Amino acid sequence: MHSLEFVVILGCALLAGGVLAHRLHVAPPVVYLTTGVLLGFVPSLREAELPPDVLLLVFLPLLLYWESVTTSLRAIRRDLRGIVLT
Structure with a gap:
């Protein structure tokens, strides 16, 4: 996976996490941390380096x-x- 694809995936995850945090009335860092942990389980993202x-x-x-x-x-x-x- 190229770093540009990885940056796009991270950007989308941050955007979706911010919207989700606002809707759930939860602090955004909690949602970002959870999203990061979940992204860590995706096999193709484990090998990506930024x-x-x-x-x-x-x-x-x-x-x-x-x-x-x-x-x-x-x-x-x-x-x-x-x-x-x-």
């Missing part, structure tokens, strides 16, 4: 963007000391 560059250039910016949009300023102010010390 280059680290793809993770760094595709998934990380999406996660950082979403967190920057949904994080409240109150939470940042509350945790400012820990953020600065880190």
Whole structure:
């Protein structure tokens, strides 16, 4: 399996997991974890390898963007000391 096919499958799984989490009123990370475990049992996906560059250039910016949009300023102010010390 090529890495492009693997990225498409992961993207579809994330999209479906987000919709399912919203409908079930469950936290999305719980659904993503369950989906990842289920995808791990698919034999053809076990052999797929994702280059680290793809993770760094595709998934990380999406996660950082979403967190920057949904994080409240109150939470940042509350945790400012820990953020600065880190």
